[in-house]
Amino acid sequence: xxxxxxxxxxxxxxxxxxxxxxxxxxxxxxxxxxxxxxxxxxxxxxxxxxxxxxxxxxxxxxxxxxxxxxxxxxxxxxxxxxxxxxxxxxxxxxxxxxxxxxxxxxxxxxxxxxxxxxxxxxxxxxxxxxxxxxxxxxxxxxxxxxxxxxxxxxxxxxxxxxxxxxxxxxxxxxxxxxxxxxxxxxxxxxxxxxxxxxxxxxxxxxxxxxxxxxxxxxxxxxxxxxxxxxxxxxxxxxxxxxxxxxxxxxxxxxxxxxxxxxxxxxxx
Amino acid sequence: xxxxxxxxxxxxxxxxxxxxxxxxxxxxxxxxxxxxxxxxxxxxxxxxxxxxxxxxxxxxxxxxxxxxxxxxxxxxxxxxxxxxxxxxxxxxxxxxxxxxxxxxxxxxxxxxxxxxxxxxxxxxxxxxxxxxxxxxxxxxxxxxxxxxxxxxxxxxxxxxxxxxxxxxxxxxxxxxxxxxxxxxxxxxxxxxxxxxxxxxxxxxxxxxxxxxxxxxxxxxxxxxxxxxxxxxxxxxxxxxxxxxxxxxxxxxxxxxxxxxxxxxxxxxxxxxxxxxxx
Numbered sequence: 001x002x003x004x005x006x007x008x009x010x011x012x013x014x015x016x017x018x019x020x021x022x023x024x025x026x027x028x029x030x031x032x033x034x035x036x037x038x039x040x041x042x043x044x045x046x047x048x049x050x051x052x053x054x055x056x057x058x059x060x061x062x063x064x065x066x067x068x069x070x071x072x073x074x075x076x077x078x079x080x081x082x083x084x085x086x087x088x089x090x091x092x093x094x095x096x097x098x099x100x101x102x103x104x105x106x107x108x109x110x111x112x113x114x115x116x117x118x119x120x121x122x123x124x125x126x127x128x129x130x131x132x133x134x135x136x137x138x139x140x141x142x143x144x145x146x147x148x149x150x151x152x153x154x155x156x157x158x159x160x161x162x163x164x165x166x167x168x169x170x171x172x173x174x175x176x177x178x179x180x181x182x183x184x185x186x187x188x189x190x191x192x193x194x195x196x197x198x199x200x201x202x203x204x205x206x207x208x209x210x211x212x213x214x215x216x217x218x219x220x221x222x223x224x225x226x227x228x229x230x231x232x233x234x235x236x237x238x239x240x241x242x243x244x245x246x247x248x249x250x251x252x253x254x255x256x257x258x259x260x261x262x263x264x265x266x267x268x
Numbered sequence: 269x270x271x272x273x274x275x276x277x278x279x280x281x282x283x284x285x286x287x288x289x290x291x292x293x294x295x296x297x298x299x300x301x302x303x304x305x306x307x308x309x310x311x312x313x314x315x316x317x318x319x320x321x322x323x324x325x326x327x328x329x330x331x332x333x334x335x336x337x338x339x340x341x342x343x344x345x346x347x348x349x350x351x352x353x354x355x356x357x358x359x360x361x362x363x364x365x366x367x368x369x370x371x372x373x374x375x376x377x378x379x380x381x382x383x384x385x386x387x388x389x390x391x392x393x394x395x396x397x398x399x400x401x402x403x404x405x406x407x408x409x410x411x412x413x414x415x416x417x418x419x420x421x422x423x424x425x426x427x428x429x430x431x432x433x434x435x436x437x438x439x440x441x442x443x444x445x446x447x448x449x450x451x452x453x454x455x456x457x458x459x460x461x462x463x464x465x466x467x468x469x470x471x472x473x474x475x476x477x478x479x480x481x482x483x484x485x486x487x488x489x490x491x492x493x494x495x496x497x498x499x500x501x502x503x504x505x506x507x508x509x510x511x512x513x514x515x516x517x518x519x520x521x522x523x524x525x526x527x528x529x530x531x532x533x534x535x536x537x538x539x540x541x542x543x544x545x546x
Contacts, residue, residue: 014362019395020422021369024381027391031384042394083286086279094276105284109291111475113482113527115500116520119507120294120301143290146283204374207485210504221376221486228380228490237384240377247372254371254430266431 025244031237051234061223062239069203069219072134076141076202077195080149083142085191088153089179093162106150109143115207122211132216140208145198152197155265156190157183190262196250203246302517314518321502321515326522328496332413333481333526336420340477341470343421344428348466349458352436353444364433371426375419379490382419386410386491415491416498420481428473435469436462479527499523 030037034044035051055062087106096102109117121140122131130136160183168178184191206221213219220243228236305311347367354360370378385391388409396402410418439462447461463470488498499519506516 010359014359014366017366021366023391023395024378024385024422025369027385028377028381030391039389042398083283087283090276090279094279096276102280102284105287108287111479111527112291112295113479113500113520113523115483115485115503116298116517116523117291117294119503119513119516119520120297121290123513124294124297139286139290143286146287150283200372200374204372204376206374206376207483207500210485211507221374224376224380225486225490228383233384236380240380243374243377247374247377248369251368251371251373254368266434 028237028240028244031233032241034234051238055235055238060235061218062220062242065218065220065223065239066242068134068217069221072137072141072217072219073199073202075134075138076145077199079138079142080145080198081191081195084146084149084153084194087150088157089183091150091154092157092160103151103154106146110147114144115211118208118211121208125212131212132214134217137209137213137217137219138202140212141198141202141205144205144208145201148197148201149194151266152194152262153187153191155262156187156194158265159190159262160186189256193254193262196254200247200250204243298517298520301513302521305514314514315521317515318518318522322499322519324496325499325502328413329482329499329523330526332416332420332498333478336417336424336481337474337478339417339421340424340428341474343425344432344473345458345463345470347425347429348432348436349454349462351433352439352462353454353457367429368426370423371430373423375423375484376486376490378419378423379487382415382422383411383490386415386418411491412494413492416487419487419491420477420484424477424480428470428477431469431473432466435466439465475527475530478530482523482527 030044032051033047033049035048036046037044054060084106087102090096091099091102104111118140125131125136130139164186165178165182168182169175173181204221205219206225209217209219209222210225213222220239224236224239224243227239302314303310303312305313347363351360351363354363386409387393388407390409392410393402393407397404397407443461443465444457447457452460483500485500485504488501489504492498492501499522503516503519503523506512506519
């Protein structure tokens, strides 16, 4: 009897959790394919692709926003990697008197509520002519992504066995060669994981783009926002679905990149 | 091997410059703007005006972020504990698969999901009515503070749990085995053996969640329309409708102060542990 009760309660907990997690997503899915749906009907009256055609129509704006979003996200990853690989390596391997302080510097942009900073960046960018430009948006996304790229690459480099590098150096390999052939390949899963974080942060970023990108840069989150506020649930849900695809794909793969040994070193 | 200090500095330079120009500079700008008038003289008017107009919203924000942080901590510890201690590989696999779905879902997508899911005629109420748990007339819309808390908790629990299960997985298992041998049940092991060892990870996860929630604009805009609302929505409104940087930055200062309190606790703890923010 007790075993039966235990099973029932386990099933109940899993069921409630699954409903809480998948319910909102399911509702989004319904809206993306609903052509007609109103009260008191519990499910859409008519399903179809009418709104998909509307969204993907050249004048629908989604394709353009998708292109802008992807371009910005890729540029953000590249800039983040360029500046944070050296930092990650330095923090993991070189002696630094102010190591923990350095780690904290890159946490700062995420340790303060970013909105209050973004509105002032927008003001500064406005004077520099960077408002409403891709460069401006990429820069804002980069600063926000640095904590992921620096901390995770540091953890990734720390988890590489130092003796292998020393062995390579003993055999006469120059430092850069050692880094490229011994250290980097072993740290690669972590580096890729950090890039995924940065990519997704950028792709999903709304607030910074909202302040810095207007009026010329229209990313997917901005399109989603304007259609949601305009009461067009179908267009908003379809845009949301497009944003969901990379998010869920990366979520399912995250274990491949995040080994426990790297994960446990983050922030150390 | 000898190391040049200069090379190390050079490695750190580009990233540090980015933080300096794109974070510290605008941060300083916002602090100055909060305490000065348009012509640059010192004033507290911005704060007085913020207090008059938005004091309710400050408490509303503290309440929402506080409750959400608490729930995130509770859920992520429970899920992490379950995964570490359950012992049934099938259930653990299901739980691992289940909890992480919201992990990378953007806040704005989460907000849009909740906007439909938690509405009066949304899927949640419809399901409760269909299963007979609720009468059709009893349904209410959850698109207020409850919706915001739901959205925040939904999204950030996955993040916190990912970090926490990682930390739990790398713990020394012998302590857990010893406790089990001495007759401790799972709950005791989670609270007395595991949690104390992963407090630093838990703190990091909660602080990051807290700051994230204080920064998110889309969720209060999409879910919690009307008054009271969260500080982020107020700041955006101040800027977009009035171009009033003074009050907006005063509100910004208040939100720094709120999260700063958390960060201070974190830093102080780090100092106690020898200056290392672990």
